[in-house]
Amino acid sequence: MTSKARLFYPDKLKTGIISKLSEKQSHYAKNVMRLRIGDKFSFFNSKYGEWDASIINHGKIQTEFKVEKLSRPSNDEKNLWLAFSLIKKVPQDMMIQKATELGIQKFIPLLCERCVVREININRAEKIITEASEQSNRISVPKITDKQNLIDFINNFPKDGCIVFCDINSNSNNLKNKILKKSPVCILIGPEGDFSEKERQLIKGNEKTITMSLAKNILRAETAAISATTILSYNLDNN
Numbered sequence: 001m002t003s004k005a006r007l008f009y010p011d012k013l014k015t016g017i018i019s020k021l022s023e024k025q026s027h028y029a030k031n032v033m034r035l036r037i038g039d040k041f042s043f044f045n046s047k048y049g050e051w052d053a054s055i056i057n058h059g060k061i062q063t064e065f066k067v068e069k070l071s072r073p074s075n076d077e078k079n080l081w082l083a084f085s086l087i088k089k090v091p092q093d094m095m096i097q098k099a100t101e102l103g104i105q106k107f108i109p110l111l112c113e114r115c116v117v118r119e120i121n122i123n124r125a126e127k128i129i130t131e132a133s134e135q136s137n138r139i140s141v142p143k144i145t146d147k148q149n150l151i152d153f154i155n156n157f158p159k160d161g162c163i164v165f166c167d168i169n170s171n172s173n174n175l176k177n178k179i180l181k182k183s184p185v186c187i188l189i190g191p192e193g194d195f196s197e198k199e200r201q202l203i204k205g206n207e208k209t210i211t212m213s214l215a216k217n218i219l220r221a222e223t224a225a226i227s228a229t230t231i232l233s234y235n236l237d238n239n
Helices: 023-030 089-102 124-136 151-158 195-204 221-237
Strands: 004-010 017-020 040-045 047-057 062-072 080-087 105-109 162-167 186-187 209-212
Touching: 004 023, 004 124, 004 151, 017 124, 023 047, 040 062, 080 089, 080 221, 089 124, 089 221, 105 151, 151 195, 162 195, 162 221, 186 221
Parallel strands: 004 040, 080 105, 080 186, 162 186, 162 209
Antiparallel strands: 017 062, 040 047, 047 062
16 A cells, blocks of 8 residues: 655645646656546645645646545644754755654754855755655644854844754753743754854853753764754653
8 A cells, every 4th residue: 555645735725625736746746656536645734734635637737636624633843943054965955854854843054163065055955845744744844044144043042942052062961841842942053063162152151052962972963963853852742
């Protein structure tokens, strides 16, 4: 038995809607998933939940569909963010994909003093995020912001949230009673050459920052991001 195709749909969803897929989604439904007229698939978004739909017709360019019924309502998800220093494309793509699967709600690309990479393709990142959301059975699709400087990120971070600084020098892994599910909890990951001493003092001196050690070994940036996301996701689920 094959799994049902899932497609992100940003607009309103309700019973009886008849419309057409985008050209890209039409190609996916017809040529990749090989859905036939009458076959079922799912639409989802964070506002309206997940809905069953069926194929009405395959046009030359676009596929027509009909929304049938609600299959899974939207729910409150943990407000977990990932602020990451820009790194090389291949590990960065993998980091974004896996962090999406693990429940990150918002990605914040950062420019730091020791960043070797200075640019990020936001459109490519959004494509990876959407596909990972479709494949991992989550209802929401995370947002990704434009890149920003570390100091702007620190200064503009919400007052009711906390920044989890993944610091190898930290002697604490106890997050109990320090993080709240409703408030933004943001993992902060440094560049491949780590934060400068000036940046470390800026981060640790902020009242919203708590530190956490991931391992005694030095981890690559993408490994640290995935590990921290796993740990924080578990703690928020059991808080």
